[in-house]
Amino acid sequence: MGIFSAVLGLPLAPVRGVVWIAEIVRRQVDEELYSPAAFRRRLENIEEARASGQISDEEAAAAEEQVVAMMTGRGTSGGTE
Template identity: 45%
Template sequence: MGLITQILTLPLAPVRGTVWVLDQVLLTAEREYYDPEPVRAELAELEQQLLSGRIGDEEFDRREDELLDRLEWLEANQQRLRANS
């Protein structure tokens, strides 16, 4: 970028900085949202609840199906994102 361009676009610097910060926040939020580890941890906790008798088989099956569907969706999304990178 030339000196004149920098001088002329100087008033836009705060906007560019704000856009960059928002982009970084969005990337971090997406990374956390698509992270399968919390779902895996929840599956492990669910199994512990079943083994300790805090939940029954029906509730375990229902919640496990929901978590496995979410995990499958997350892993498919990760593969799609890697393919597009």
């Protein structure tokens, strides 16, 4: 039965490969987006933008709230627009 399964499953090998790569990419993206270091970088970027006058205090507060919501799982949108 093993050789029969292998022969019939061979056409699906490229699909399995794509699914495997997609899973690896998804894990990497999740790690980069939701790691503590990523949240810290976002907060630091917000603070730098506020300090340099690129965004107002109100915009910085809203962006920080969005990052905190993402950290706690309450927010699903990304970015600090």
